[in-house]
Amino acid sequence: MSSPLSRTARAKACALAASATALLATGLLHPTPAAAASAQATAAVLDLDGTGRTPVVHGEDRAYDTASIVKVDILAALLLQAQDAGRDLTVSERKRAEPMIRRSDNAAANALWREIGRAPGLAAANKRLGLTSTTGGPGAKWGLTRTTAGDQIRLLRAVFDTGGAVHAGSGGLDADSRAYIRTLMSRVVPEQTWGVPAAGADGSGKALKNGWLQRDTTGLWDVNSVGQITVKGHRYLVAVLSDGSASMSDGVSLVERTARAAVG
Secondary structure (H helix, E strand, C coil), X not given: CCCCCCHHHHHHHHHHHHHCCHHHHHHHCCCCHHHHHHCEXXXXXXXXXXXXXXXXXXXXXXXXXXXXXXXXXXXXXXXXHHHHCCCCCCHHHHHHHHHHHHCCCHHHHHHHHHHHCHHHHHHHHHHHHCCCCCECCCCCCHHHCEECHHHHHHHHHHHHCCCCCEECCEECCCHHHHHHHHHHHCCCCHHHCCCHHHHCCXXXXXXXXXXXXXXXXXXXXXXXXXXXXXXXXXXXXXXXXXXXXXXXXXXXXXXXXXXXXXXX
16 A cells, blocks of 8 residues: 655655654664554544535544644643733744744753643643643653644644634634744745645645654654645645654655545
8 A cells, every 4th residue: 555755755754864863764664564554544634715614534533642743732832821921922932932843843842841831731721722632741751742633633723713712811822823833834844844735735825743753662653744735725724643654754655645635
């Protein structure tokens, strides 16, 4: 069922592998048949310009590790806390939020994870944003937050859909907060723009965040992609979560195939 990566997709995956520490060196090996068979993916899609408000889920909507897609959730929690305090983000907070989303900077995520109050702070924000199946990672391990594709669509709606009433201590993200997250997600560095845009996104209509993580216990990869894409004039929210890939390259390929099938 696996198809080879295009030159462009392979180049992006290799660029990420080069920057993600020496652990990635073994991730480019060809998968064994058993490892390839263990890979699974789930996609959820919502057409924002359609008539329905319920996402279509492809596959079992079970929990996966978030890896770095949780950074959108961390930023949403930070912005909610700032809203409640009646203030804008500080210069220091912006200097961390922007590389956290645009370059997937882990040091920035570490700092902001602590600032929001780690898993309890994330849970408080997610309750307000309508997420029901997301559990923050233990201690400092934000990348081991568990979530479902359906919950990621709920988070994306909180960012890309029209917001409801917002009051200090209740309600969702206000217009300025939503615009800030959307702007950062639309300016992700080029080598990290794989994933959901493979579903045929129009050139200027994509905003995304990807995540990738090699598990110490198995050596297998979690690879995820979430965001908004525009296809033939319609705005789609797309979340693709996967695990069990033998390499990062295979995970990227699986995510992109799954996104194309789910949207197309």
